[in-house]
Amino acid sequence: MQQGDAFVVSVNDRVTRATAVVPDLSFPQSFAAAGRVTADRINPGDVVNLNIFENVKDEPLLSVAGERLSVLTDVQVDDQGYIFVPYAGRLKAAGRTPDQLRAAITKELESQTPDPQVMVSRLAGDGSTVSVSGGVTAQGVYAIERPTRSLLGMLSRAGGVSIQPAVAQVRVTRGGTTRKVWLQDIYENPKADIALRPGDKIVVEEDRRAFVALGATGTQTRVPFDTRTLSAIEAIAQVGGLNTYLADPTGVFVFRNEPASIANKVLGRSDLQGDQRMVYVLDLTQPMGMFHARDFVVRDGDTVYVTEAPYVQWQKTLSALTGASSAADSLRSASGG
Structure with a gap:
């Protein structure tokens, strides 16, 4: 009618x-199909630690006499993807795994010091990070590492969700695309626990x-x-x-x-x-x-x-009529009528 x-x-x-x-919230196929980032792959902006052991005691190349181990901490990969290592020079680090970078440093040093032993470890850096904000315990920028390659792992790294899970939505912006899903769907559907990419922006928000x-x-x-x-x-x-x-x-x-x-x-x-x-x-x-x-x-x-x-x-109608009559009676009383 x-x-x-x-x-x-x-x-x-x-x-x-x-x-x-009901709202159909889901990630696009491009998000769901993306493979997990290899956490050991070095990127521009990342930070690495180098431990170099020299097989000499009296005149080591990188350390003082009597010290065989040299430790280079917090070596940052520059915007072009290079690092500088004393006596090895400027080396390409971005795109390599720690093991590949280790081999490259060893090759450069072995002609100057006998049988150098090199260890490379990738630390959290600027190259492979995502931002997490909104309804989480600890907002911040976090590196994509082995435990945090997926969305749930990164939310756990940020201290977990601080709003009611039943009305929590997780919004992810990747490049020019923004989509969101229900938090509960990520718990229940492994496909919704997408692999992260450097630069992703994650926002946890309450259903509006x-x-x-x-x-x-x-x-x-x-x-x-x-x-x-x-x-x-x-x-x-x-x-x-x-x-x-x-x-x-x-x-x-x-x-x-x-x-x-x-x-x-x-x-x-x-x-x-x-x-x-x-x-x-x-x-x-x-x-x-x-x-x-x-x-x-x-x-x-x-x-x-x-x-x-x-x-x-x-009752409302009766009250209105009664009120009007009472007002009229009051007026008559006031005028002495």
Whole structure:
């Protein structure tokens, strides 16, 4: 039924099926198909430690007499991917594994000191890092290392999520693409635990969806969703239920701007275009009313309105009439009439 520029629809099983739309949050295939970064691959901006053991005691090349071990700490790979090692010179480090860099340094040093033994370890650096912010315990910039190659590993590195998991969403920006998923999906679906890439930006945020509750409910306010999917009966319960003395259970309304694709399904039409104003009516006194309210999905931006019982409306009318009469009597008394 159409009232003005809005359609008024009584909720039934067909309507609940046609309107059961929930946010489909997922990462694109390019995110999901990316292989895990080899944590040992050195990148520009990374930091490495070098331990060089020389097989001489009296005149070592890199250390003082009597010391065979030389330790070079916090050697940073420059923007061009090179490091400088005394007596070995400027060497390409980016793109190599620590073992490959070890072999390159050994080759340069072995002509100057007998049988040098070189150890290379890659540390956290600027080259392979991601940023983690929002609802985590410790926001910051973290290196992609062996335990933190995947999204869950990195969230653990940041101290874990500090907001309710049921309403937590994880947003990842990679290059020019931004997508988000439910945190719970990452826990439950290994494919959602994507491999990270240097430069990824991870933001943990609370679900921002909300509905407005009005009329004879326990509260009248804008109410954030506290679950991933929210039914009409759950929405009513979330605001304290129906007011026992005021509410009319035959008149629970949900106001919504419905996309044309769904509005056409609900109304059995194909000619509607653009968003349509819809008023869905739930009667909780009907035998199937509670089931319909349980199955009807409330969506972001909905207005849930509960009408007042006819008795309450009559009481208001009577109060208004009584108040007006009392005011008239007061005026007559004041004028001495």
